[in-house]
Amino acid sequence: MxxxxxxxxxxxxxxxxxxxxxxxxxxxxxxxxxxxxxxxxxxxxxxxxxxxxNRRLADTICEQAKNIIHISNLYLIEPQALLARKLVELSGYDMRLFFANSGAEANEGAIKIARKYGEVDGEVKRYKIITLKYSFHGRTITALKATGQEAMHTYFGPFPDGFVYAESIEEIESLIDDHTVAVMIELVQGEGGVEPQDKEKVQALSKMLKEKDVLLIVDEVQTGIYRTGELLASNLYEIEPDIITLAKGLGGGVPIGAIMTNLKDIFKPGDHGSTFGGNYLSCAAANEVIDILEEEKSDxxxxxxxxxxxxxxxxxxxxxxxxxxxxxxxxxxxxxxxxxxxxxxxxxxxxxxxxxxxxxxxxxxxxxxxxxxxxxxxxxxxxxxxxxxxxxx
CATH class of the missing domain: 3.90.1150.10 (Aspartate Aminotransferase, domain 1)
Structure with a gap:
């Protein structure tokens, strides 16, 4: 065989x-x-x-594997803390991070953050999330439902409710109601045809959402980590999202996902977690990837x-x-x-x-x-x- x-x-x-x-x-x-x-x-x-x-990345992975590959998030993980600081400082955003294993997991975590933000005194007040037609946010059940492509919803139901799909950036405002808690977009739709959003329209959307106290989630699973020329496409578009998700290029091939958010105290112990997320090996690799790419950007x-x-x-x-x-x-x-x-x-x-x-x-x-x-x-x-x-x- x-x-x-x-x-x-x-x-x-x-x-x-x-x-x-x-x-x-x-x-x-x-x-x-x-x-x-x-x-x-x-x-x-x-x-x-x-x-x-890549020799630098391979050496970093090998050196880390000789010592500790994984403990758990019950203990301090040095490369995780250093990676979080590095991403915050290079992005210019005042945020904290959570590390997962993939883009879909990062988007799931972002949705949980938004849903908790929409609760008042433990009661659900706002829960709807608006996404765009042609979007792609992952293949877990909730991330799949967040994806604005009807063909992706053919099987696997029933799906979680609370997702609304806009035809365009311009239509989003008309879809916001008293139950809307967040808008989730890709600044360049990858699976949706490598389609960049218009910068001025995105900036207007960001401003409007802040005025309405609706969170802006930017899915940078594919656009992040210098893929569009800057650390984040959000930097390129000159906006300040409330939540950013990352994965793909962050680990250079080692699985890792991340959530960045300015809602620094939204979670308390037990609200969210990951067994493998942000372990020694993945974060050591990601630190080296960021260093390599930051050097190539700088020169x-x-x-x-x-x-x-x-x-x-x-x-x-x-x-x-x-x-x-x-x-x-x-x-x-x-x-x-x-x-x-x-x-x-x-x-x-x-x-x-x-x-x-x-x-x-x-x-x-x-x-x-x-x-x-x-x-x-x-x-x-x-x-x-x-x-x-x-x-x-």
Whole structure:
């Protein structure tokens, strides 16, 4: 029985896999068992932020694993405290943090914070949360219901109630009522088509919500940790949310999620928790990831990569108008909007054949999430292969 057969026999069929067996990686280049190289424009769906085989991250993980991997949150965890301080200081927001294991968990925690905020003297007064059409907030039952895509709600009910979906930023205000406690948005919708929100509209929304005492939750699971060019997309949009959620690129591949909030005393012991969340290993890794990316941001290297990659995608948009309507996105969270779902599927399939990895996203979008440390040579080679794929469609 070969490895593909083992996979199909013993694992639930929740993924439409490409059956390639990667054995090692160097930054944005992966190598399979035959030694063939692939340019990775996916970074594990935005997770491998400092690249594959990053020596600094690997050394940090190994060193930490030699000492303590996990105790529990019943005791002080030094790298957790240091990571919380680092994120607060770099973000510029006066907040406290809670660490979880994933983006879905972080969003669940954010919803719990909002719901508790809506209680008065133990009685539920406000509980509704408004999210946007095309949003994606995770695959747990509550996070799935928060997701504004009806196709995601086909099975798994009954769902928790209290979620309202707005067609656009502009519609949100009209949906607020006496039971509304929060609005939850992504500043760039990832699964929803790599679609950035309009900055002025977001700023107006933030101002209006503060006036109405409605919390603003910003889901930065994909946009956070320099993916859009700043530590947080919230920094880029120049707003101050009440709650921010993080995951994906924070650990460089080690699972970790985080909630940041200015509601510093909203939880008391016992209100929330996580067995694995924020343990020694994940927080040690995240501290090193932040250090690496902060250095690359400070010396201008990250900004140069962003400009180069954006220019290459705009050239593709110009050169292949029969395939793509426009380029979208921010930072190194980019997309090309295909003219049909058939074109999208053909592009992703043909790209894989040319050994360049890209992703599908909503609204017929080819999504690009390369490692933030990707070399210019890797970008150039990946774009070359991508163009070769397009030439055959």
């Amino acid at each position: 070969n490895l593909e057969q083992v996979d199909k026999k013993y694992l639930l069929h929740t993924y439409a896999r490409n059956y390639v067996n990667f054995k090692r990686g160097t930054n944005a280049t992966l190598f399979d068992e035959k030694g063939d190289d692939y340019i990775d424009f996916t970074s594990g769906i935005g997770v491998v932020s400092v690249g594959h085989g 201008g290297t990250l900004d140069e990569r962003i400009i180069y990659f954006e220019e290459r995608l705009k050239e593709i948009e110009r050169d292949y108008p029969h395939l793509f309507e426009k380029s979208v996105g921010l930072g190194l969270m980019r997309g090309l909007r295909a003219r049909s779902s058939d074109i999208l599927s053909a592009v992703v399939k043909k790209s894989f054949e040319k050994r360049v990895l890209v992703l599908k996203a909503g609204r017929n979008t080819v999504r690009f999430l390369p490692p933030l440390t990707i070399f210019k040579e890797e970008m150039a080679e990946g774009i070359k292969r991508f163009r070769s794929a397009l030439d055959e469609i």
